[in-house]
Amino acid sequence: MTTDAGQTTGGTPGSPASTSPIADLSYRHYEGPWRSHTVRWWIIALSGIRPALRKWWFWLLVLLSTGPYVLWGFLLFLESRLGSEFRSVAFQTPPEQRFATVFLRAYEGSLFWIMILALVLGAPSVAADNRTNALQVYLSKPVTKLDYLLGKWTSVFVVVALAMLIPSGLLFAYCMLSYWSEGFFRHEPWLLLKVLSAAVVTASAFASVFVGISAWCRSTMMAAAVSAGLYLASQVVASVLWVVLNFRDLQFGNVAADRTLQHSSIGGVISGVVWNIYGVVVRVPMRHRGPLDMVDLHAPQLWVMLSAYLVLLVLGVLAAFWRVRAVEVITS
Amino acid sequence: MVVASAHDLTVCYGKRVALRELTVEIPEGSVGLLGPNGAGKTTLIKTWLGFLRPAGGVATVLGMDTTRESLAIRQRIGLMPELDCHIPGMNAVSYVAYAGELCGMPASQALRRAHEVLEYCGLGEARYRPIETYSTGMRQRIKLAQALVHGPRLLLLDEPTNGLDPEGRTDMLHLIREISGFKGVSVVVSSHLLPDVEETCDHVIVMQDGRVTKQGSVASLRETTGQQVDVELREPVDAFFGLLESQGAQVIQRLGSRCRILLPDSTPDPVSAVLRAALTTGAQVRGIRPATRSLEDVFMEAVS
Numbered sequence: 001m002t003t004d005a006g007q008t009t010g011g012t013p014g015s016p017a018s019t020s021p022i023a024d025l026s027y028r029h030y031e032g033p034w035r036s037h038t039v040r041w042w043i044i045a046l047s048g049i050r051p052a053l054r055k056w057w058f059w060l061l062v063l064l065s066t067g068p069y070v071l072w073g074f075l076l077f078l079e080s081r082l083g084s085e086f087r088s089v090a091f092q093t094p095p096e097q098r099f100a101t102v103f104l105r106a107y108e109g110s111l112f113w114i115m116i117l118a119l120v121l122g123a124p125s126v127a128a129d130n131r132t133n134a135l136q137v138y139l140s141k142p143v144t145k146l147d148y149l150l151g152k153w154t155s156v157f158v159v160v161a162l163a164m165l166i167p168s169g170l171l172f173a174y175c176m177l178s179y180w181s182e183g184f185f186r187h188e189p190w191l192l193l194k195v196l197s198a199a200v201v202t203a204s205a206f207a208s209v210f211v212g213i214s215a216w217c218r219s220t221m222m223a224a225a226v227s228a229g230l231y232l233a234s235q236v237v238a239s240v241l242w243v244v245l246n247f248r249d250l251q252f253g254n255v256a257a258d259r260t261l262q263h264s265s266i267g268g269v270i271s272g273v274v275w276n277i278y279g280v281v282v283r284v285p286m287r288h289r290g291p292l293d294m295v296d297l298h299a300p301q302l303w304v305m306l307s308a309y310l311v312l313l314v315l316g317v318l319a320a321f322w323r324v325r326a327v328e329v330i331t332s
Numbered sequence: 333m334v335v336a337s338a339h340d341l342t343v344c345y346g347k348r349v350a351l352r353e354l355t356v357e358i359p360e361g362s363v364g365l366l367g368p369n370g371a372g373k374t375t376l377i378k379t380w381l382g383f384l385r386p387a388g389g390v391a392t393v394l395g396m397d398t399t400r401e402s403l404a405i406r407q408r409i410g411l412m413p414e415l416d417c418h419i420p421g422m423n424a425v426s427y428v429a430y431a432g433e434l435c436g437m438p439a440s441q442a443l444r445r446a447h448e449v450l451e452y453c454g455l456g457e458a459r460y461r462p463i464e465t466y467s468t469g470m471r472q473r474i475k476l477a478q479a480l481v482h483g484p485r486l487l488l489l490d491e492p493t494n495g496l497d498p499e500g501r502t503d504m505l506h507l508i509r510e511i512s513g514f515k516g517v518s519v520v521v522s523s524h525l526l527p528d529v530e531e532t533c534d535h536v537i538v539m540q541d542g543r544v545t546k547q548g549s550v551a552s553l554r555e556t557t558g559q560q561v562d563v564e565l566r567e568p569v570d571a572f573f574g575l576l577e578s579q580g581a582q583v584i585q586r587l588g589s590r591c592r593i594l595l596p597d598s599t600p601d602p603v604s605a606v607l608r609a610a611l612t613t614g615a616q617v618r619g620i621r622p623a624t625r626s627l628e629d630v631f632m633e634a635v636s
Contacts, residue, residue: 027452027515030445030483034436037403043433051421124420133417137478140381140411141434142403326383 040143044151045158052121052159061117066167068109072102073171080178097280099175099188103168104278107198110167111271114202115231118160122210123224125152126320127217139326149215149320153207161203168195198274205270205309208316215320234265260300269312272305333360335486335518336380340389343372343379343542350375351542353389358520358537362512364529364550365522366631367539373522374414376539377488381411394485407435410479414490414522416471418463424450425459428477435482445481453477453507469500476507486518487511493528501528508532530627538634546634553630559595559602560584560623566616575609592623 052058093101126149129135138148172195176184210227217223242262243250263272275282276299286295299305336358343351351372365373378384380393382402391398393405419427425446432442450459453473458466463474472492479487492508493501509532512519523529529536536553538546546553565572566589573583576593585592595602603620610617 027449027480027511027517028483029516030437030441030481032441033438034407035433035438037436040434040436043430047419047430128420132420133413133415134419136411136413136415136417137419137431138434139383140406140413140479141431142407142436143434144403326378326381 037142041147041150041154044138044143044148045154048121048125048152048155049158052155053162057120058117058159058163061113061120062163062166065110065113065117065163066170067113069106069167069171071109072106073174076102076175076178093280093283096187099179099184099191100194100278100280101282102175103171103191103195103198104275104280104282106168106171107164107274107278108271110164111202111267114160114164115206115267117163118156118203118206118210119224119227119231121159122156122207123214123217123227124220125156125211126215126324127220127223130215130218131220135324135326145321145324145326149211149317149324152320153211153317156207156211157203160206161199164199164202165196168199194277194279197277201273201277201309202270205266205273205312205316208313209266210316212316212319215323231266235267238262238265238268258300259297260304263300263305264308266312268300269305269308272300273309275299276302276305334358335360336391336393336520338376338379338389338391341376341379341386341391342388343375343384344387345375349387349542351379351386354539354542354544355389356537356544356547358518359535360518361535362508362519362521362533363535363537364533365520365537365539366524366526366529366627366634368524368635371539372542373539374490375542377411377490377520377522380488381406381409407482408484409486409488410482410484412472412475412479412487412489412492414494416468416475416495418471418474420464421462423460423462424455424466424474424477427463427474428481431478432481437482442481445483446477449477449481450474453480454503468495469497469503472496472500472504473507476504480511480517484517486520488520488522490522491525492521492523493525505531526627526631536627536630538631540635546630550627554624554627556623556625559597559599560592561595561602561606562590562592562619562621562623563606563617564619565589565591565610566618569613569615571613572609572615575613576606579605579609581605589618 129138135148139145172192209230210223213227213230214223217226239262241264242259245261246258260272263269279299281299282297283294284297286293334357338351338354338356341351341354342349354372354376356376365376367373375384379386379391380398382398382405385399394408396405398405419430422430425443428446428450429439429442432445433439435442437445447456447459450456453476455470455473455477458470463471466474472494476489476492479489489508493504496504505528508519508521511517512532519532521529521532530550533550535549536547537544568586568589568591573586573591576595577583580596581599582594583591584594593606595605599605602622606620607617609615
């Protein structure tokens with residue numbers, strides 16, 4: 001068929017193409033440029049990152065996770081205004097640990113919202129594809145299983161890390177500008193690196209665990225329920241175990257007992273590693289049958305936390321890698 | 333030219349053998365892969381895509397080995413899967429453009445092609461609608477569009493008319509026929525629906541229990557052996573059949589006033605011989621033509 005303009009139109013009579021108002025419908029082979037295979041995982045990652053950044057709930061969760069940073073920033077501001085008397089109450093830490101403590105406490109306050117964000121992003125990452133059989137689409141293209149999983153993992157990692165870095169970056173900028181003359185960088189030369197590491201550790205652990213669980217589920221709701229359940233259950237079990245095993249110490253008001261066991265949950269491991277990264281001793285007020293005492297809380301054992309973190313990381317990735325496949329083999 | 337082949341190919345799912353020492357060559361054009369459920373059609377397609385590693389033998393697509401060059405193969409072929417599948421949360425344009433990007437097209441080119449291909453597949457008006465809102469027919473078309481976006485040399489269509497109403501089925505078959513006939517794309521149609529294959533394919537491969545039981549061009553497979561003619565009479569006349577049988581002919585099928593007659597190889601003109609017998613016996617002939625077998629006959633013979 002030829003149009004007035006001399007263009008060849010596709011479509012045999014009666015086919016949908018022949019009834020379309022667009023003149024040139026002929027199918028042509030693609031002869032344009034091709035991109036290298038090495039960027040395929042990034043294309044998959046971008047397809048997860050871009051829509052997430054356009055969602056209102058992403059910014060709401062960023063806002064909520066910013067709350068603790070704003071609070072601790074405000075306390076710093078009050079301290080600078082009210083002087084040493086306020087410091088003795090709010091910041092019972094040596095001067096060289098002051099900012100690191102502020103960041104750690106703010107981080108702990110925002111961890112719940114970060115977990116929610118990671119859950120919202122991670123739970124549907126592979127489960128939604130399982131539900132709609134999208135894996136067949138992905139894997140019928142020149143995309144490997146590794147490209148696919150790396151892309152999915154990266155999309156969760158980048159968005160979660162970004163959500164953590166926005167408030168901590170703002171607090172860091174405030175501290176740097178406000179305390180430059182007081183030797184901010186002299187006291188905390190590695191603080192920026194610590195803030196970045198905290199974001200990397202948290203985002204990577206959440207991405208691995210939630211993507212790993214998501215790969216085993218065929219619906220987003222199921223993946224979210226299992227992920228949240230596992231997260232909370234591990235938290236409860238770890239806390240109960242810690243209380244039971246340290247009952248005698250706690251009875252005598254010794255809350256400074258080794259907290260490694262208390263950190264043996266998903267969230268606990270993540271916060272335990274981050275506590276070690278900031279390397280601070282947290283002082284908390286404690287009253288036990290007498291006047292208010294300040295108690296030093298030390299970070300859980302580094303090697304235990306680091307090992308557990310690596311196990312979470314590897315287990316999550318391996319679980320996803322094991323489950324994701326182009327061909328479902330049903331064995332009776 | 334052979335676009336895909338398998339030589340002594342054996343593929344197993346655990347202990348179950350899905351393909352047994354299968355040897356087949358797919359020529360250019362449109363080829364139908366026929367077989368009952370569980371014959372191994374989808375397994376063969378998945379092996380060509382590199383999803384399954386053969387337990388023995390070799391499979392090649394466009395001259396490339398499926399085990400060593402599966403990524404290069406997948407860049408040059410398109411798959412329309414049997415199952416309903418799409419990437420959640422996308423509209424048609426972004427989905428097809430994304431499929432193009434996954435194949436290695438730059439984003440701008442992929443978007444341009446997505447618009448073209450969607451228009452070609454008859455989804456131009458609905459391209460900005462979320463795929464979740466599509467009807468079954470539209471979902472089949474979008475599966476075809478995502479398989480076509482990167483301009484594949486070979487298109488693998490697994491049950492392309494699954495779940496379509498008669499009109500949708502006709503449209504889809506037109507589209508397939510056009511792609512394979514006029515656009516220079518080789519097409520392999522895997523189906524258990526014989527009319528679909530008959531309408532779209534020039535070449536047929538019949539599979540059963542992981543083996544090829546019959547293959548060849550549709551025309552050659554439908555040819556009958558010997559000199560057979562289909563005759564339609566106004567009413568059956570026994571004397572007519574008796575005379576033909578006395579001349580060495582054989583009535584091999586008789587259904588009411590219709591019959592299929594096998595004439596001896598020595599008969600110089602079978603049609604004239606039948607008409608002479610009718611004239612002699614007073615039988616009124618309403619129609620006569622050289623007999624051909626239906627694809628269903630071929631299929632039943634191959635799988636029986």
